[in-house]
Amino acid sequence: MPTILTQESLAINDLRLSISGSAILRGVTLTIRPNTVFCLMGRNGVGKSTTLKALMGLLPIESGNIAFLGNSIERLPTASRARIGLGYVPQGRDIFPHLTVLENLFIGARAQGIKPDSAATDRVFTLFPIIKEFLKRKGGMLSGGQQQQLAIARVLLTNPKLLILDEPTEGIQPNIIDQIGEAIRLLRNEDGMSILLVEQYLDFCKELGDDFAILERGAVSAAGTMPQLTDEVVREYLTV
């Protein structure tokens, strides 16, 4: 299927969602251009993770539209969204501690009935060499940063078109943050992927991001291209 370059990767329009009667998303609207890194930012508790869960169909929305590569997906079950190319790495990683790295690595693809070929696994080992080195270790033996790399690798083996990462740098040592940043850059530049990055680490966003949106109390209060994320915007919407 030819890729139409002018079409957006993802368009979320006026997404609304309540949990136990309180409005958590109050009309989230954002557009992700193809082959870009989009940073969804905002202080704690503004609805970043909830937006991703709604995008994946893990929480029911009240209203709004989600279009992925031009097709409405807001009524699809989670498994179908994954199958058509949404690759989601939740906040906190979700590695199975008692399974080996190898077992953890293939479990996502297997659940989708995908048998990753050697090109896909080689790509993952190139991006994250430590995974190849530690294949036989238990997942729980890896450091937090290595578990984050494993969680990303596992999703990459499902061949996502849009990689969705929820705070991949949270609680992770600086050298692994650099490796994850480099992997994101390569996935965009060499693999043509789009990446939706939820992140509070400002410098990481500024270095990697093409576009940004900032959430406040469940709605986008500022958005633009990364050069438009000025110190003034940061002070107003991000500084605690």
Ligand SMILES: Nc1ncnc2c1ncn2[C@@H]1O[C@H](COP(=O)(O)OP(=O)(O)OP(=O)(O)O)[C@@H](O)[C@H]1O
């Ligand atoms: N299961 C739940 N029950 C009740 N309230 C919830 C639930 N999940 C989230 N919330 C509330 O929804 C709001 C948004 O939460 P969300 O996890 O989306 O924030 P976030 O922007 O990802 O924050 P953080 O940066 O801390 O990860 C918060 O006020 C939170 O308390």
Ligand SMILES: [Mg+2]
């Ligand atoms: Mg969150």
